[in-house]
Structure formats: structure tokens, C-alpha cells
Amino acid sequence: MNGETGEPARAPHAAACPFCSLLCDDLIVEQAGGRVRVLKNGCGRAISGFENPDGPNQPRLKGKPATIEQCIERAAAILRGARFPLFAGLGTDVGGMRAVLSLAERTGGALDHMHGNALQRNIGVLQGTGWMTTTLTELKNRADLIIFAGTDAVSAHPRFFERLVWNQASLFQLDSNARQIIYLGAGLNTKPGRSPEGRKPLHVRFDPPHLVEIVSALRALAAGYRLQAASIAGVRIPVLNSIVEKMKAARYGVLAWSSAELDYPHAELAVEACVELVKDLNDTTRFSGLPLGGNDGAITAISVCAWQTSFPLRTAFAAGYPAHDAHRYSTGHLVASRSADAVVWISAFRAAPPPAAKPLVVLGAPNTHCPEEPDVFIPVAIPGLDHAAQLVRLDSVVSLYLERQRTSPLPSVAHLLTEIQNAL
Ligand code: SF4
Structure with a gap:
């Protein structure tokens, strides 16, 4: 029995976590003396959320x-x-x-x-052009290429890779170790993108507000145009071409962005470029968008x-x-x-x-x-x-x-x- 509240203690049990929009449902927690303790599968944010005592x-x-x-x-x-x-x-x-x-x-x-500002960057594009997006379950079970555009996912959703990318079990015998990971942008935590076998992700660095130019260049190259430039936002054209090759070779690609992290003037254009790139790629393969955020x-x-x-x-x-x-x-x-x-x-x-x-x-x-x-x-x-x-x-x-x-x-x-x- 809990001495402070009279509430009976609870033995270790499964719980879902409310502290980011991933809503991980595999945590093991216990309650004793009115305090909750995370025993398994909680990230730092979950532990601090669950274990913080009631405030005033x-x-x-x-x-x-x-x-x-x-x-x-x-x-x-x-x-x-x-x-x-x-x-x-x-x-x-x-x-x-x-x-x-x-x-x-x-x-x-x-x-x-x-x-609201971050939500609106997505909603405006969805209302204006429509989009093709996927679910976390599809990502986990099917994606063989995941591109993170201007986001590392883990800053907002700490267990993103643990739960959805390097998962050992999948519905369709997908070898998650073989997934290819690409980051577009700078200032990102790319460590979680290293596969369990030690393969490093591809990280293409440029100033974050140039994302719209980079993604638009990828669209043009994917459509077969030749660009009259040696580089875009400091990224050499052969690097962009190699990404296009990977996107076209993917059997189920996912392009993820986080509108909260695209926080600069006219960033909705970057969201729109991502959405349109996904649509273009579906002419020849299967590709989906994934808007992150929503905490x-x-x-x-x-x-x-x-x-x-x-x-x-x-x-x-x-x-x-x-x-x-x-x-x-x-x-x-x-x-x-x-x-x-x-x-x-x-x-x-x-x-x-x-x-x-x-x-x-x-x-x-x-x-x-x-x-x-x-x-x-x-x-x-x-x-x-x-x-x-x-x-x-x-x-x-x-x-x-x-x-x-x-x-x-x-x-x-x-x-x-x-x-x-x-x-x-
Ligand atoms: S990633 Fe962490 S904070 Fe987010 S739902 Fe999962 S355990 Fe909770």
C-alpha cells in the first residue's frame, strides 16, 4: 500500500508513454509509494516525465x-x-x-x-497539393531507404531508430540492418543512423534553409534534367546524382521531415518540394512521405x-x-x-x-x-x-x-x- 495516497502499489506492468507523439507502448513501469518508476524501454524524456513527482x-x-x-x-x-x-x-x-x-x-x-506554425507548414501544403504519406508500421516493416530531410528524428522522438529503424522483427522478413539511411542538412545527430553492424549513414551537409534547393535539384535530376551548375548549396552534383540513384533503386523509400525543425521564412516551400519529390518517385517505384513532430x-x-x-x-x-x-x-x-x-x-x-x-x-x-x-x-x-x-x-x-x-x-x-x- 502506498503510504502517501493510500493507493495500492502496482507490480511491473506494460505502459504507453505520453511524452512524445511516438507513444511507445512497450515501456515497463511500476508504482510504489505514489511514485512511478520506469524499469524498461524508457528514453531519458520518458524517465523524467514518469518519475517526476507531482509539482505544487x-x-x-x-x-x-x-x-x-x-x-x-x-x-x-x-x-x-x-x-x-x-x-x-x-x-x-x-x-x-x-x-x-x-x-x-x-x-x-x-x-x-x-x-501551430509548424502544423500550418504541413497543412498548407496538404490543402494546396495533397500528399502521399505512410505510417510508422509501414516504415518499420517495409522501408529499405529512409531519407531524413532537415531532421534527425531523435531530437523530437528519442526512440525513433530503436523502435522503427533497427527493429529486429518485421512482418515481411525485411533485413533492417540493410536499410540505407541518408541525412540532408547540418546540425543533426546522425549517430543513431549507424546500423547495428556499424554501417555509417550518408550525411549530406548544407545550411538548413537551403533544403528547398537541394530537394528541388533532386527532383530535377530524378526527372532526367541536367543542371547547369557544379554544385547546389555547396553540394556537388555527383553527390545529388548518387542520392537519386538510391531513391530510384529503393523498393520502398520514405522521405521524413519535421516542419517544427524547418523554422525559417518560407519553409513551407521545402515541405512542398519534399511532397512533390515523393509523388514524382512513385512514377517508377514506391515512395512515401513521413511528417514527423506533433509533440x-x-x-x-x-x-x-x-x-x-x-x-x-x-x-x-x-x-x-x-x-x-x-x-x-x-x-x-x-x-x-x-x-x-x-x-x-x-x-x-x-x-x-x-x-x-x-x-x-x-x-x-x-x-x-x-x-x-x-x-x-x-x-x-x-x-x-x-x-x-x-x-x-x-x-x-x-x-x-x-x-x-x-x-x-x-x-x-x-x-x-x-x-x-x-x-x-
Ligand atoms: S520516444 Fe521516449 S518520450 Fe517518445 S514516446 Fe517513446 S519513450 Fe516516450
Whole structure:
């Protein structure tokens, strides 16, 4: 029995991890004395997430301790007085996101995720041209060539290679040791790309903002054009030609990018170039794209929004029905222009700082540092650790149920938002 919470200890058992969008479901954890311990298969981020003790659980009104009921009443009063509230951050689970949508519809508010800029780089291309993408399962079981364009995958998803690239078992007897790995870009951690037998990946270095030129050159070469240049962004043409040969020889190639890491002006052009290269290669072989990223519940948030409104995030209910506008309804624009006259910031997985906005309601991880004390701060439970949760995986095709792993006094985002809506 747990002496602090009265909760019975739990013997080692399987658990899924909520701390990045890979949602690894092979962790072994145990719970004793109210603390969770990761015994097997957790990366550093998972261990720190699961094993961190609960933070301070005191709700606050303008920095002063308050009851949760007082905080709910104050948050409801702020929303009652707002003409156009913004629900931002959106680091929550399916239940929390459903509650966000309900409250946004009731109050005529707008929705955007803390990774809204990165999401929009992909969404704009998907809306404009369409894309051909694959799933993690297909990658794991079929890919014989994986190209990482401007990303190393492991900075955002630490176990990417362990789980999906150098896996020993595969459905179709694929020899994962024989996979070819290519990195495009600089500043990447390429060590995980070395095969278990010691084969080094090919790493083509150039300044990250030149990715669009490199991928466009690969497209031109793959289409049979000759380039009137000795090099592109410092990469010699024969090197690019050798990559084209590998892509054409692949039986199932995958081109992965992370729009969060393509953080420079007009980076959506690089995403578009990747997407179009994949389409071109399918004239002669099988090739797919794989957009990485989507941590902090971003894939869950955008999925739930699409299920319920048919639109991605950056959707608002101001007109009484959902309307999407990628620029007007971005957090940056709504806060800077003060078009939003109240902000509700949600970040349940980690302490992500809210924007400087007034009035501000924060439903955040207990240790959230706010540059200025918000009008309302309520510490919330972590989905998949402090309460059972459903989350959507990186590839958007699988949603996982994550069990509660410990008892926490903190409320879930779904519970709080429902209470706030009831108090309107
Ligand atoms: S890679 Fe991501 S999902 Fe997997 S254990 Fe690490 S943090 Fe958790």
C-alpha cells in the first residue's frame, strides 16, 4: 500500500508513454509509494516525465492561493465577458480537446496549438497539393531507404531508430540492418543512423534553409534534367546524382521531415518540394512521405478538431459556425493584434510558457513559469500518467489508450473545462 495516497502499489506492468507523439507502448513501469518508476524501454524524456513527482498543486488567482472553485468561477467570468476568446497551447488528450471544442463553440472562440506554425507548414501544403504519406508500421516493416530531410528524428522522438529503424522483427522478413539511411542538412545527430553492424549513414551537409534547393535539384535530376551548375548549396552534383540513384533503386523509400525543425521564412516551400519529390518517385517505384513532430498533443488536437469541425486548427466559432483561417486565427496574430480579448492557455504534458496576454487563464503543468502572473492558474494532471487518456500517434492513424499510472490530486483538462462551461 502506498503510504502517501493510500493507493495500492502496482507490480511491473506494460505502459504507453505520453511524452512524445511516438507513444511507445512497450515501456515497463511500476508504482510504489505514489511514485512511478520506469524499469524498461524508457528514453531519458520518458524517465523524467514518469518519475517526476507531482509539482505544487495550489491553484492561484493573480498569484494568490485560491480554491479550485474560485478559479473556475473567475475563469467563467472572464469568458462571459469576452467577445472573442482564444484557446491556445492545447497540450491535452482527446477528452480535453473535445471539452476545448465544446467551450470554444459556446463562447465563439478560436483554437490554435502551441506548435501551430509548424502544423500550418504541413497543412498548407496538404490543402494546396495533397500528399502521399505512410505510417510508422509501414516504415518499420517495409522501408529499405529512409531519407531524413532537415531532421534527425531523435531530437523530437528519442526512440525513433530503436523502435522503427533497427527493429529486429518485421512482418515481411525485411533485413533492417540493410536499410540505407541518408541525412540532408547540418546540425543533426546522425549517430543513431549507424546500423547495428556499424554501417555509417550518408550525411549530406548544407545550411538548413537551403533544403528547398537541394530537394528541388533532386527532383530535377530524378526527372532526367541536367543542371547547369557544379554544385547546389555547396553540394556537388555527383553527390545529388548518387542520392537519386538510391531513391530510384529503393523498393520502398520514405522521405521524413519535421516542419517544427524547418523554422525559417518560407519553409513551407521545402515541405512542398519534399511532397512533390515523393509523388514524382512513385512514377517508377514506391515512395512515401513521413511528417514527423506533433509533440505536446499536437496530432491529437488537430485530429479532434478535424473530426468535429472538418477543419484543422486555427479555426474559430466567432460567426456561430466553424471557420478556418491559418493567419487570422494564429496565436501570434490574435495576441499581438489584441483581436482575442481573453486567452485560455492549456499545456498538460509539460510546463510550456503562455503568451503575454490579458486576461489570461492557464491550465498548466504545476511548474509552469509565466512571465507575468496570470489572472487564473490551475495546475492540471498529466494525461496518461495522472489520469487515463486517449492520444493520437504521430502518423495520425492510430489512437492509443493510456492507463492512469498514479493517483494525483490534480484535475484533468477535460474536467476543468467542463466545470468552467457549466459555470458560464
Ligand atoms: S520516444 Fe517518445 S514516446 Fe517513446 S519513450 Fe521516449 S518520450 Fe516516450
